[in-house]
Amino acid sequence: MLNPxxxxxxxxxxxxxxxxxxxxRITEMINNPRSSARDLAQVITDDQVLTARxxxxxxxxxxxxxxxxxxxxRAIVLLGFDAIRHLLLTTSVFDIFSDRKSELQVARxxxxxxxxxxxxxxxxxxxxxxxDKIEELFVCALLHDIGKIVSMVYAQEDYAAVTRLAAExxxxxxxxxxxxxxxxxxxxxxxxxxxxNLPNMVxxxxxxxxxxxxxxxxxxxAAVVHLADIxxxxxxxxxxGDHRMPALDTAAWDLLxxxxxxxxxxxxxxxxxxxxxxxxxxxxxxxxTA
Amino acid sequence: MRRIxxxxxxxxxxxxxxxxxxxxxxxxxxxxxxxxxxxQMLKSWGVETVCIAQSETEDIETVSPADNSAAIQEELLSQxxxxxxxxxxxxxxxxxxxxxxERTHSA
Numbered sequence: 186m187l188n189p190x191x192x193x194x195x196x197x198x199x200x201x202x203x204x205x206x207x208x209x210r211i212t213e214m215i216n217n218p219r220s221s222a223r224d225l226a227q228v229i230t231d232d233q234v235l236t237a238r239x240x241x242x243x244x245x246x247x248x249x250x251x252x253x254x255x256x257x258x259r260a261i262v263l264l265g266f267d268a269i270r271h272l273l274l275t276t277s278v279f280d281i282f283s284d285r286k287s288e289l290q291v292a293r294x295x296x297x298x299x300x301x302x303x304x305x306x307x308x309x310x311x312x313x314x315x316x317d318k319i320e321e322l323f324v325c326a327l328l329h330d331i332g333k334i335v336s337m338v339y340a341q342e343d344y345a346a347v348t349r350l351a352a353e354x355x356x357x358x359x360x361x362x363x364x365x366x367x368x369x370x371x372x373x374x375x376x377x378x379x380x381x382n383l384p385n386m387v388x389x390x391x392x393x394x395x396x397x398x399x400x401x402x403x404x405x406x407a408a409v410v411h412l413a414d415i416x417x418x419x420x421x422x423x424x425x426g427d428h429r430m431p432a433l434d435t436a437a438w439d440l441l442x443x444x445x446x447x448x449x450x451x452x453x454x455x456x457x458x459x460x461x462x463x464x465x466x467x468x469x470x471x472x473x474t475a
Numbered sequence: 476m477r478r479i480x481x482x483x484x485x486x487x488x489x490x491x492x493x494x495x496x497x498x499x500x501x502x503x504x505x506x507x508x509x510x511x512x513x514x515q516m517l518k519s520w521g522v523e524t525v526c527i528a529q530s531e532t533e534d535i536e537t538v539s540p541a542d543n544s545a546a547i548q549e550e551l552l553s554q555x556x557x558x559x560x561x562x563x564x565x566x567x568x569x570x571x572x573x574x575x576x577e578r579t580h581s582a
Binding site: 289290291292415416419420421430431432433435438445448449452453456 | 501502558566568570574
C-alpha cells in the first residue's frame with residue numbers, strides 16, 4: 186500500500202537520525218543470559234559518543250551517586266542491565282526528537298512528552314496485567330508516534346494542513362491524515378520500523394496502535410499502547426498534535442482483562458511515574474547537549 | 476500589549492508575545508515583525524489571536540485570551556466528546572479530570 190507521495194517522502198528522510206547499531210547489539214546481548222557486565226561494557230565503549238553520554242547521565246543528579254562513576258563497567262554493575270538498555274534506548278530516541286533543523290521545537294517537545302507519558306503508562310498497564318516484557322512495552326509506546334516526527338520535519342505543509350483539519354473538525358490526527366493525505370503516521374512508522382530493523386513487536390505496535398484489533402500476534406501489546414495513549418491524553422501529558430480522544434476499542438479492553446476499578450490506581454501511578462521520570466529527561470537533555 | 480484578532484493584524488506590526496496555536500505550538504517568537512507571509516502561516520496553523528504592542532493597535536478591538544481552569548475542564552469534556560458514552564471512558568475522564576485539577580491547583 187505504498188503510495189507515491191509516501192515513497193517520495195521516505196526517500197527524503199535519508200538524513201533522519203537512525204537508532205545507533207550499538208543499541209541493537211546491546212539489546213541482543215542483554216537477552217542472552219550468558220553475557221557479562223564486561224561483555225556489555227566492551228560493546229558500549231566501542232561507541233565513544235554513547236560512552237560519554239552514559240557516564241554524564243549516571244553522574245547526573247537524577248541518580249545522585251555519592252562518588253563519581255568513571256567506568257562503564259561500574260555503571261552497569263550499579264544500575265543493572267535493563268536500566269542501561271533502557272537508558273541507551275531513551276537517549277537514542279530522544280536524539281530523533283531533538284533534530285534541530287525544524288523550527289517547531291515546542292510541538293516536538295510536546296510530542297516527546299506525549300511519547301514519554303505513553304511509555305510510562307504502558308509500563309503501568311503492563312505491570313497491572315503481569316505482562317512478561319514490560320521494558321519492551323516501554324519502547325513500543327515511546328516509539329508509537331515516531332511517524333508524526335517525520336511528517337512534522339519533512340512534510341511541514343501536509344502536517345500543518347492535517348493539524349488544522351483535526352482542530353477544525355475535532356477529529357484525530359490519524360483521521361485527518363486519512364482524509365487529506367492517503368497515508369497516516371502509522372504508515373510512515375511502518376516504513377521507519379523496517380528501515381531500522383526494529384523487532385516485529387515494536388513495528389506492529391507502531392502500525393496498529395489506532396487499530397489494535399488488526400495487530401495479529403501482538404494484539405495484546407497494541408492494546409496496551411492504545412490504552413496508554415488514551416491515559417496520556419486524558420492526563421494531558423504532552424500532546425500528539427490533536428485534541429480528540431480516540432474511542433476505546435472494546436475488544437482491546439476485553440483482551441487486557443482489566444477491571445473498571447483498576448483505572449483510578451493506574452492513572453494515579455502514571456501521573457506520579459511521569460513526574461518521577463521528568464528529572465531523568467532533563468538529565469538526558471543535558472547529556473545530549475553538553 | 477494588546478491581544479487582537481489575527482485578521483486585524485497587518486504586516487509591519489511586531490509581536491508583543493509568542494504566537495502559539497491551540498496545540499500550544501510555538502510558531503513565532505515575541506519581538507518578531509509580522510510579514511504577509513508569516514500572517515498567512517499563522518492563519519494556516521489555526522492561530523486566531525496575536526499580541527501586539529499597545530501603540531501599534533490603537534484603533535483595533537482588543538479580545539481576551541481563553542484559558543484557566545474552568546477552560547481546562549471544558550477542554551477535557553470536548554476532548555472526550557462522544558467517547559464518554561462508554562462507561563470505561565467515562566471513568567477514565569472522571570479520574571483524569573480530578574488528577575489534572577489537582578495538578579493545576581498545586582502548581
